Amino acid sequence: MLSTDVLAFFTTLDYQNVLVFSILAFILYTINFYILYFNRENALPGPLPLPILGNLLHYAMQGDMVVWAAALREKYGDMWEVYVGSERHVWVSRAELVDKLFSISTKSNYKCRTNGNRAIGEIKMLNHGVFLNRDLDVWTFNRKMMKLVLTSAEFIDYAIKRVPKVFEEMEGYWAELGYIDGDDKIFNLPDWFHALSLDSIVFLSTGKNGCGLASLLLSSSPNSAVSYSAETLNETKELRDSWSTFFDTLRTAIFVPDFIRLGTPLGLIQRRKFLKNFHWLNNNLLTMIREKRAEVESYDNNDGLKGDYNMLKLLLVANTPRGPSVKRGSDRIDRAMTDDEIRGLLLEVLVAAIETSASLMCFIIYLVCRNPEVKKKIREEVDPLFRDDPTRKLQLDDLNNLPYIEAVIKEASRLFPPGPINHRVSSHEDDIGGYTWKAGTQFMIDVIGIQKHPAHWSNPEEFIPERFLSQSEDVVKNSFQTFGGGLRICPGRQYAMFFMKIALALLYNRYDIELANENEKPAIIYKVTLYCHGLKVKMRRRNIA
Numbered sequence: 001m002l003s004t005d006v007l008a009f010f011t012t013l014d015y016q017n018v019l020v021f022s023i024l025a026f027i028l029y030t031i032n033f034y035i036l037y038f039n040r041e042n043a044l045p046g047p048l049p050l051p052i053l054g055n056l057l058h059y060a061m062q063g064d065m066v067v068w069a070a071a072l073r074e075k076y077g078d079m080w081e082v083y084v085g086s087e088r089h090v091w092v093s094r095a096e097l098v099d100k101l102f103s104i105s106t107k108s109n110y111k112c113r114t115n116g117n118r119a120i121g122e123i124k125m126l127n128h129g130v131f132l133n134r135d136l137d138v139w140t141f142n143r144k145m146m147k148l149v150l151t152s153a154e155f156i157d158y159a160i161k162r163v164p165k166v167f168e169e170m171e172g173y174w175a176e177l178g179y180i181d182g183d184d185k186i187f188n189l190p191d192w193f194h195a196l197s198l199d200s201i202v203f204l205s206t207g208k209n210g211c212g213l214a215s216l217l218l219s220s221s222p223n224s225a226v227s228y229s230a231e232t233l234n235e236t237k238e239l240r241d242s243w244s245t246f247f248d249t250l251r252t253a254i255f256v257p258d259f260i261r262l263g264t265p266l267g268l269i270q271r272r273k274f275l276k277n278f279h280w281l282n283n284n285l286l287t288m289i290r291e292k293r294a295e296v297e298s299y300d301n302n303d304g305l306k307g308d309y310n311m312l313k314l315l316l317v318a319n320t321p322r323g324p325s326v327k328r329g330s331d332r333i334d335r336a337m338t339d340d341e342i343r344g345l346l347l348e349v350l351v352a353a354i355e356t357s358a359s360l361m362c363f364i365i366y367l368v369c370r371n372p373e374v375k376k377k378i379r380e381e382v383d384p385l386f387r388d389d390p391t392r393k394l395q396l397d398d399l400n401n402l403p404y405i406e407a408v409i410k411e412a413s414r415l416f417p418p419g420p421i422n423h424r425v426s427s428h429e430d431d432i433g434g435y436t437w438k439a440g441t442q443f444m445i446d447v448i449g450i451q452k453h454p455a456h457w458s459n460p461e462e463f464i465p466e467r468f469l470s471q472s473e474d475v476v477k478n479s480f481q482t483f484g485g486g487l488r489i490c491p492g493r494q495y496a497m498f499f500m501k502i503a504l505a506l507l508y509n510r511y512d513i514e515l516a517n518e519n520e521k522p523a524i525i526y527k528v529t530l531y532c533h534g535l536k537v538k539m540r541r542r543n544i545a
């Protein structure tokens with residue numbers, strides 16, 4: 001009855017009255033917002049939020065999350081807070097504050113990355129894959145299968161053989177474009193490393209060509225001959241564009257609050273585009289998976305996988321008599337994966353693997369260019385491998401025995417972590433940093449702040465690979481977390497290290513690389529990963545006769 005009266009009352013109002021009521025309602029909302037804000041529990045320092053928007057305007061004014069985090073860390077220290085819309089995010093910027101977040105106990109309070117939201121649900125990531133999965137039974141199953149495949153001897157061996165072939169394809173294109181034969185042509189290195197990483201991981205995960213390198217060649221030299229048909233080039237372009245749009249979808253789902261996504265015309269237009277692309281990409285992956293399943297099922301049982309150990313094939317046969325099995329104690333799993341489960345994992349591998357490794361390669365090359373003594377030591381480690389045979393194929397033992405290159409990769413990733421912001425959310429009340437936090441508190445891990453914290457590192461801004469050589473510098477627990485930590489640590493880290501070691505060994509053995517100019521710096525933007533999109537270099541074949 002009351003609600004009918006209220007409704008009747010509002011229908012009698014004219015526009016002016018509606019305006020007055022709206023302004024009054026907003027003023028009351030604002031007063032209530034600030035009363036709650038100034039009386040909140042565990043008040044941490046941080047920029048003053050605005051009603052509805054939180055600190056989104058501050059962020060928009062800075063433009064880049066990593067630059068903004070650096071400014072906030074400088075101003076507020078090791079622990080501060082920021083509001084995304086009305087959701088409070090607690091930032092932690094010191095290794096000790098991460099201890100509980102990176103617990104490896106199966107009873108950990110921090111098994112999930114985010115609280116999840118409608119946007120993440122719309123792209124089926126709340127209960128598929130691993131990255132944002134909040135269904136812990138499903139996550140556990142998927143994670144075990146992903147680990148099983150990525151760390152299997154078959155996959156690693158296959159990757160070590162394949163990556164050099166892709167690298168050599170890239171060298172052929174460099175030669176064709178006159179980049180390495182003494183012409184001193186300047187080119188943008190990240191374009192090539194993103195394509196190298198893409199072509200390697202697309203092939204290793206699906207058995208198909210990504211054609212990123214070939215398209216790059218054709219964009220500079222359209223008449224060049226490549227060994228892919230026009231149809232393959234078109235199809236792969238469509239797929240690459242779709243992955244790139246999916247990446248934007250993911251970033252928006254994590255960082256843009258629903259009231260912007262669903263409450264603004266731009267947000268709605270973008271959402272429609274993102275969902276259309278997501279369905280297209282999903283169908284494409286599912287078709288690929290079904291075709292591969294039919295192919296694998298058509299093999300004679302004794303044929304194994306015909307020596308073709310890409311992730312898709314291995315995921316299809318994992319936990320079947322033809323594939324690797326999870327057998328150890330409580331890790332045991334008895335069933336194989338469905339097509340939709342594999343789809344969720346492949347999608348995430350394509351998102352997680354490409355840009356991280358490619359950008360880190362560019363950061364390493366930049367730092368090595370600025371530190372010639374490091375280049376010398378890399379060569380002292382690499383050159384003996386190729387001394388008797390410059391075309392020698394790298395073996396697993398070689399890659400496991402490159403301590404200096406490994407230290408260079410770690411030190412470069414300390415200064416430029418490809419995943420500069422990590423997330424955890426608590427599932428029940430807990431104490432962190434001297435405060436008691438409610439269940440569902442969202443923690444943001446400031447990886448750059450921790451990896452450059454003066455309490456954890458001597459000369460934190462300097463590039464000193466030796467600190468990662470054994471016994472040189474005691475690394476404080478959780479102060480180095482390029483691949484994250486705890487139960488959700490990156491499952492692709494072993495492949496990523498092999499990929500980078502192979503590329504660096506071949507590059508420094510065969511080429512001299514220089515920055516295009518002395519003041520050249522990598523152009524970086526934060527897009528869920530620390531994305532390097534600009535670094536101009538000159539290269540020459542090395543004369544090692």
Ligand code: HEM
Pocket residue numbers: 130131132143150348349352353354356357360417418419422423481482483484485486487488489490491492493495496
């Ligand atoms: C240099 C390269 C890479 C870096 C720096 C990197 C870094 C990271 C980081 C920081 C995380 C978050 C871990 C955490 O929350 O504690 C992560 C998660 C993840 N990474 Fe990587 N990654 C790299 C390459 C790869 C590759 C090559 C793959 C796959 C082949 C991969 C697949 C994943 C997946 C699936 C997750 C989510 C794991 C989960 O939530 O359970 N990453 N990575």
